[in-house]
Each structure stands twice: as structure tokens, then as C-alpha cells.
Amino acid sequence: MANEGPSDIKMDDTSIPLDGSLHPASKRENDNDEVTQHQDGTEGPASKKLKTQDGTVDNRRRGFAAIKAEYLISNEVAQTNVVDDDAAEGSISTGDPVNGKPDPRGDTRGDARDDRSNGKKEKPRKKQKGQNKDRQYGHFSDAIKLCNSVAYTNEFSPRECRFGERCNMSHNLRGYMAQGRREDLDTLGGKCPVFESFGKCPSGWKCRFVKSHSEEIEREDGRKELVLNGAGDPSQPFSGDDDAADRRPGTVNAVSSDQKWSLAKKKANLEKSDKYIQWLNADASRSRDFHNRKGGHSTENQEDSKTAREEFRAQFVDPPLKPSEKRKIYFGRETPVLAPLTTQGNLPFRRLCVELGAQVTYSEMAMGMPLIQGAKGDWALMKASTSEISPPRYTPSEGSIVKGYDNSKDLKFGAQISANQPWIAVKATEALTSFLPHLRVVDLNCGCPIDMVYSTGAGSGLLDAPNKMERMIRGMNAVSGEVPITAKLRMGVRDAKPNAAKTIERLAFGGEEQRDFLGAPGCAAVTLHGRSRQQRYTRSANWSYIAECAAMVKSYNQKKDDLADTAKEPDANTQANSADGRMYFLGNGDCYSHVDYFDHVDNAKVDSVMIARGAMVKPWIFEEIEKGQYLDKSATERLGYIEKFCKFGMEAWGSDELGIGFTRRFLLEWLSFTHRYIPIGVLEHLPPSLNERPPAYRGRNELETLLASDNYKDWIKISEMYLGPAHPGFNFQPKHRSNSYEMEAEG
Secondary structure, eight states: OOOOOOSSOOOSTTSOOTTOTTSOGGGOOOOOOOOEEOTTSOEESOEEEEEOTTSOEEEEETTBOOBOGGGBOOSSOOOOOOOOGGGGTOOOOOSSTTTOOOOSSSSOOGGGGSSOSTTSOOOOOOOOOSBOSSOOOBOOOOSSOBOHHHHTSOTTOOOOOTTGGGOOSBOOHHHIIIIISOOOOOGGGGOOHHHHHHSSOTTGGGOTTGGGGEEEEEOTTSOEEEEETTTTOTTSSOOSSTTGGGGOTTEEOOOOHHHHHHHHTTOSOOHHHHHHHHHHHHHHHHHHHHHHSTTTTOSSOHHHHHHHHHHHHHTOOOOSSOOOOOOOOOOOTTOOEEOOOTTTSOHHHHHHHHHTTOOBEEOOOEEHHHHHTTOHHHHHTTOEEGGGGSOOOOOOOTTOOOTTOOGGGOOSEEEEEEOSSHHHHHHHHHHHHHHOSSOSOEEEEEOOOOHHHHTTTOGGGGGGOHHHHHHHHHHHHHHSTTOOEEEEEESOSSTTOOOHHHHHHHHHHOOTTTHHHHOOOOEEEEEEESSOTTTTTSSOOOHHHHHHHHHHHHTHHHHHHHHSOTTSOOOGGGSOSSTTSOOEEEEESOOOSHHHHHHIIIIIOOSEEEESHHHHHOTTHHHHHHHTSOOOOOHHHHHHHHHHHHHHHHHHHOSSHHHHHHHHHHHHHHHHHHTTOOOGGGBSSSSOOTTOBOOSBOOSSHHHHHHTOOOHHHHHHHHHHHHOSOOTTBEEOOSBGGGOOOEEOOO
């Protein structure tokens, strides 16, 4: 077995070139259907002949990675099921009234799906296929529920229980310690990672490492008291009250229970939204009357049509408020972006990616209506780590400096929302920008392909409703204060009918009927995913189309000048926020290495690239981009990232039974992607491809082989290295029903 090499591949005459061009995918040619022998010993037409730079011919099976012969363990290709990676970017929250009860912790959504019948007889459901629609994770809680009045204080100093004798939780601390919880963990050296980082653990006596920050002392009267180290310090931000979980150290953008309650009771002050929505409804009614008016679009009676249009213009009323001037943002070659990832875009994973070089991050997609209703689960998605409020990297070259941009006031974290009506998007935006002090942008999701979102008219459903999308962007821009508004699109709904180019033009200038009155919608940046909704992930991303749209965006400056009224300069508040008033344009799809990243920036001419699945499979892709080379991460280094994720998870969700259960659940979700990584050192050819599957192979040591396993039981084994044995009631269902196996972890 080969020894693990250095953490990165050095660049010399015999190693990998900086451009990764040993066998570039862009230079493949001479495809044919000749019967050839593959490296796995089989024969067949599903092959590609690739000419290398030295003129030799390499036979590879289409869609399968070429593994060095010494690492192959059988002649059979691993039968990996086709993965529906829409889960990476396009699911929806279920912690809202429509999709189930909120999670008790408010940070995640899976447990909300348990017991949805509420005692009512459910209608028979059709057999579900493909991606799981209703995944269950069982439960993971203590056998005895300890009251918060005693959970965070020393034994002889409990707080007054606000429920008094009506409280149905235990107040017997010693009884809880003896019988109400599982034994302390001995992983991570038996030391609580939260206490090690912050000097106090907000999980109190419920912590699974509580022995590392507690002791039993004898008082002067001879009584022995259980004491928490650091307990009772008024300077600490957590005390066991209702908002304690939201005020964890290292976390920002925590919205208080009072603020969420005010939203739920419709008492929150969203005055700007109310005024704008009233105007929006009146304007929509006016437009509807015009378009429904007989002869309004008649080509036979052009004089009547002209008169109708003049009357329509004369009836126009200015909106009640103009957009505020926006804070300048920047996207460039040095700012790779982590995409908004459903489930996997959680706070601990984003924190890990930022540590590895991600310069811009987004929350998981939150639904607009639950935000307006104060749903705890969706507001929990807005929490960010302190590392995400630091400025992104900014090294502009000569001539590319953004006028008015102040990098010291910029930050990495932005929020993404989804909505199917303009008033929902407007109100959700005002609520976000009012309650969240650390927010770079608010991004409107116009590309989510999931049926539950699309069928309501949200996500990719907006691609066929460009007028509605424009009204959303305008309204969001009007109420967002200094926070810029951006949008993320797909190419279109159907494969054969891409319409993103027209949509982008509309977001840049506004529709022809409104741009004269209202100016540009004020969209600061657009991200285009190079696939249609219909396509999902069945083909590679279309970067040729992205490049066409990028070229079109680059030409908008001149076109903007041509469209501008020579007697009146465009309102700066409605324009994008770059130096010349143009939008930033980002591409998204199949970026899996620094070679892909710089190829798209240099050749497709996008400002930056948003990375989704590539970051989930190997989060150090951001480090590769920063260093400009492939990094052959050892199994030990990769395991170190898993350890960091576990520590970050316990800091975000708690080191008690519930927090560790959440951490394990999201770790297993992540491992369902990371096992697809094929180490650089075992590949026979470069560049690696995100969509290539490996034949059965062994790693360079046992740990690397374990990390490559697609067996969920091995993922559980990995999680137990840092989180201990799973709770007896914990269930794990892998994402895809085609691999329908369910695990009940042994305690």
C-alpha cells in the first residue's frame, strides 16, 4: 500500500501542469463507436478515444473515472445509482405551517416530518419514487427531560421555574445525571469542544461532555454540590432562556423570540412594504385594465391603440418610496462563491468552507411566507458564523476598481429566499433587512426545480413569468435599505427553450412598458445555472450558453447609455452598484477544480463562479482556487475536516443529545457526497470530473478506502469517531429511494 503523500501536488516538469492540461477535457476528439477493451477488462462501444499531448491514445469508458490499475479491486464497475443532485440546491424548508411542525431546535427540518397525521385519517398516497419526499430521522433526546431552571446552574442555585408545580419536567439534577441521560462521551479526548472554544458550555448539565467542565465540591456545612465551571457569569450570552440557543458564541444574525412573535401576530413594523404593496396592487390593476381593454393591442386600429397607451402613461402614479442607495459589493476572480445549498448549506459547513477559502456564502433557501409568519425554522437558517461577516478577498487589478466600494464594510454572508408572489418577496425582504444586522445581499431564487416549489409558481416557476419576477426585484429593491438585491436563475424551464438571456436583459433595464417610468429594477448581480429545470442534472452544465449571456451582459453598458433619457440621467438608486452601473454576472454548474474555475472566468468571461456540488464533494476546492493547483488531500487531512465539522456543529447546535443528533444527521448528509471524491493520487488522468463515477477501487490506505465507501453503515462508523454511538432512536435514510435502506443506530 502506498504511503500518503504531501498535501498538495508540486509543480515541476514531470507533474501536473498549472492549467491541468495533461488530458484536458476540452481537447477530446476522435470519438467513435469501435469495440475497445476498457481498463476494467470489459469490451463495448461505450468508450472514448482521447489523444494526449504526447500523441498516445487513451481508452476510457464514458462516465467512469480512470483509476490506476494498482488500486482496482475487481473487473466490475461499481453500480452507483444515478444521483439526483437537485437536493444540493433546490429543496425547501419543512419547518413551516405548510410542510409540518417546526423542529424543536429550530435549526433543521427533518424531525418536523414525524407524525404528520395529528390523529386524522390520511388519504392513501401514491408510491413515491426517486428522491425521498418525507425522510424521517427518528428521535434523539434524553430519557428524562431536565427543566431549564436547573439545567444551567449549580445544584444549590436553581432559577425559579416559571411553571411552578405545573412543570412536567424533572428538577432532580442528581436523578437526571444518574438515570436521565447517556454516559459522557470519551471522543475528542473527553473534552467539550464548546467549552474549549468559549470557556462556557450553553448545554449545561445536558452536555455529553459535562464531566470536563463540572465538579462536585464539599461546602462548609458538609453538603456536596454539583457545580458547573463558569456558571452564573452574567457576561456570558446564554442562560437557558427561550433565546439561549440563538445567542450562542460565534454566531450572529440571531432573531429574538419577540421579533418572531411580532411577525406571527402581524405586529411587526413593515411600513415600507405595506405602502409599496398598496401601490403595487393599484399599478397591477391599472396594467390589467389596459391589457384587457378592447383594442389595447389591436394592430387594425393603431390610432385607438396609440390613444390607449397615452392614457395608460398619463395614469401612471409614482411609487410611494424610492430605493435607498445600495452598499457597494464586489465579485471578481479572487472571490469564489459557495452556492446556497439546501440542507448541506448549514452554518457548520459554510464555516468550514470559509476557513478553506470561500469568499462569499449564502444561507439555505428560506421560504418567504414562513419568514413573514415568524417561523422559527426558516429564521434559524439566517444565522451565520462570525467568520462570515469578515470582508471577502479584494485584490483588484488596474482598471477594475469599483468606484465607491469599501471592502472593510463588505461581508461574505447573504440570504436567499423564494416566493411566488411579489408581496411575499417584498415583505420577507424588509423583515430580513430590518432584523438581520449582518447581511451582504438578499438573493431571489428563480431556479429551484423541485416540484413542490415549481408548482406554486416560485423558484424556476418564475422563469416563465418574467413580469412577476421583475416586480419582485423592484419591490425588494425598494424596501431593502442599503442591502443590494440579486437573483439566481436557470437557463429556462424546458430544454429546447432557454429564455435566460431575455430575463437577464429585463433585470438589467426593466420591461419596455415600465423602464420609462421606473428605470432599471436595481438587480445588483445575476447568477445563471447552466441547466434548465427539465434537464435537472442529467447533462453537463451548458457553459457555452452562460458565455453568451456573459457577453451580452458585458455589452449592456453601451446599451444602457443608449436607453437612458438624454435629458435626465438614470436614477442611481435603481441601477446596479458596480462602477459603470452594470450588474455582476456569475456562472454556476459543474465546477470541480481550479482549472474549471479559471477556465470559466477567463473564457466564459463571468465575474466569478458559484460552486455547489464541487464544494460538497471536496470543500478544499476553494483552497485549490486560491493556490492555483490540485491538492492531493490525504485521508488524515480529510478526516480532520470531518472533525472540524463535528466541532462546528456542536458549537452551532449544542453538545447535548439533541445538538449531537443534529450534527450527526448533517454529517451523514455531507458524507453522502464526500464519498464520491476520488483522490488525485489514484487517478490515471486529469482533470477529474464531477460527473464521473469510479470503478470499484481501494484507497492508498484503509482510512482512504473507508472514506470512499458508499455504504451508509461506514458513514455511521465515521460519525462515531467524534460523536460517539448514535442514539438508539436515531434513524437514517439515505437521500435516494433507489438505495432504499434504513438504519436504526445501536446505542
